[in-house]
Amino acid sequence: MATEFIDVLPVDELNVNAVKIVDAGGKRILLANDEGDIRAVSAYCTHDGGDLDGEELDDHEVCCHRHGARFDLRSGEATRMPAVFGLVTFETKVEDGRIFVAV
Numbered sequence: 231m232a233t234e235f236i237d238v239l240p241v242d243e244l245n246v247n248a249v250k251i252v253d254a255g256g257k258r259i260l261l262a263n264d265e266g267d268i269r270a271v272s273a274y275c276t277h278d279g280g281d282l283d284g285e286e287l288d289d290h291e292v293c294c295h296r297h298g299a300r301f302d303l304r305s306g307e308a309t310r311m312p313a314v315f316g317l318v319t320f321e322t323k324v325e326d327g328r329i330f331v332a333v
């Protein structure tokens with residue numbers, strides 16, 4: 231089955247080092263502008279389901295406010311306990327000033 235890219239947001243609504251929650255085909259996605267690179271990962275912490283909405287980027291990583299787990303947005307990898315499993319990552323592209331996420 232071909233990958234489907236979903237139009238989720240105008241690129242100018244995601245400032246550098248900002249994150250935003252979007253819906254992509256029924257999936258809740260954390261979008262991030264990681265120093266100009268648009269990244270998309272699953273929006274819930276793998277430790278205990280903490281919502282990553284409202285978190286901030288720090289050195290390519292997002293931190294879950296509930297117990298302090300960290301995830302590298304480039305790979306989804308969990309980089310700090312108590313999370314062990316990484317976030318799901320999604321391919322992104324920017325076309326005609328809009329962000330698309332592959333789901």
Ligand code: FES
Nearest residue numbers: 275278280294297
């Ligand atoms: S729910 Fe995210 S660190 Fe526990």
